[in-house]
Amino acid sequence: MKSVTKVTVLGPTGRLGRAICAAVLDAPDMELVGAIVRSQSAFLDEDVGEMLDRDTVGCRTTVPFEDALELSDIVIDASMPAMTISVAERMAVQARKCGLVTGVTGFTTEQSERLATAAQRVPLLAAGNFSLGIAVIEALVEQAAILPAKDWDIEISETHHRLKADAPSGTALLLGHAAARGRGINHEAMAVWAREGVTGPRRPGTIGYAVSRGGGIIGEHEVRLLSDMEEISISHRTHDRRVFARGAITATRWMCDGGKGREPGLYSMQDVVKA
Ligand SMILES: NC(=O)C1=CN([C@@H]2O[C@H](COP(=O)(O)OP(=O)(O)OC[C@H]3O[C@@H](n4cnc5c(N)ncnc54)[C@H](OP(=O)(O)O)[C@@H]3O)[C@@H](O)[C@H]2O)C=CC1
Numbered sequence: 061m062k063s064v065t066k067v068t069v070l071g072p073t074g075r076l077g078r079a080i081c082a083a084v085l086d087a088p089d090m091e092l093v094g095a096i097v098r099s100q101s102a103f104l105d106e107d108v109g110e111m112l113d114r115d116t117v118g119c120r121t122t123v124p125f126e127d128a129l130e131l132s133d134i135v136i137d138a139s140m141p142a143m144t145i146s147v148a149e150r151m152a153v154q155a156r157k158c159g160l161v162t163g164v165t166g167f168t169t170e171q172s173e174r175l176a177t178a179a180q181r182v183p184l185l186a187a188g189n190f191s192l193g194i195a196v197i198e199a200l201v202e203q204a205a206i207l208p209a210k211d212w213d214i215e216i217s218e219t220h221h222r223l224k225a226d227a228p229s230g231t232a233l234l235l236g237h238a239a240a241r242g243r244g245i246n247h248e249a250m251a252v253w254a255r256e257g258v259t260g261p262r263r264p265g266t267i268g269y270a271v272s273r274g275g276g277i278i279g280e281h282e283v284r285l286l287s288d289m290e291e292i293s294i295s296h297r298t299h300d301r302r303v304f305a306r307g308a309i310t311a312t313r314w315m316c317d318g319g320k321g322r323e324p325g326l327y328s329m330q331d332v333v334k335a
């Protein structure tokens with residue numbers, strides 16, 4: 061008999077969380093067993109199917125997550141950093157091995173370190189972007205960034221909808237880290253987060269970021285490599301938020317590995333696309 065993966069979703073009421081819940085409900089090999097909201101949620105104790113304007117599914121939104129974790133094979137996270145950290149740390153002290161797939165962005169350095177610590181005990185896949193297209197351009201950016209830094213400037217720009225909470229986007233950051241890896245430099249030392257006033261000439265070797273927010277744009281990213289005589293532009297546009305949900309399902313299946321589950325560790329979409 062084919063096994064069914066039991067899934068809990070964190071942040072099921074948000075833009076990403078709703079798309080992921082719908083994808084889980086549509087996946088024949090998955091069952092939604094938990095939907096975790098915060099105590100201030102406007103959608104507390106709602107049937108997830110009804111919340112999505114579908115038939116009742118028998119899984120209701122709740123605040124305590126311990127019972128859902130006990131039932132789950134995997135947790136898919138579409139919430140916000142504080143919830144991600146508290147659930148990841150709770151999972152790290154659980155005896156049974158349940159994986160966490162998080163798409164959340166906007167972690168502070170301290171939160172990222174706490175997530176990495178939790179990943180020593182939990183199989184944890186962190187994806188600043190679930191799109192497989194972004195995973196591909198991440199590799200392209202790393203490859204392009206081998207061009208000599210003295211001749212080629214790297215600039216990253218992103219645009220998102222007016223409601224996005226964090227900047228630069230998680231995707232812009234993962235592209236910046238890919239560029240830094242390609243160049244063999246320390247990302248934090250070379251990142252220029254914004255420019256204003258009398259900035260003077262561009263510092264050689266830096267990676268510049270620019271952010272726009274407006275309207276309903278789902279996500280646009282561009283990495284430009286600029287020399288005096290030519291330019292490379294690597295860009296990506298998301299046309300439909302369901303691409304994130306689809307990628308999250310692909311990542312979840314990779315993490316479950318046919319029911320065996322992955323070993324504790326920090327994984328990324330690169331592991332998924334290279335499999
Ligand atoms: N990796 C990827 O491919 C993608 C990642 N994202 C990321 O996913 C996250 C969620 O994005 P999005 O769905 O657009 O955001 P939303 O604001 O629409 O949803 C976030 C949900 O998380 C819950 N939540 C839990 N804790 C908090 C908190 N402390 N403050 C606010 N809300 C909280 C809220 O639900 P409630 O109040 O009901 O508990 C809220 O509905 C972001 O980090 C975003 O960058 C987004 C799209 C794609």
Ligand SMILES: O=C(O)C1=N[C@H](C(=O)O)C[C@H](O)C1
Pocket residue numbers: 165188189190220224225228229230231232278279280
């Ligand atoms: O908040 C969003 O909407 C998105 N967030 C992710 C990010 O920060 O990169 C992914 C996607 O671009 C949409």
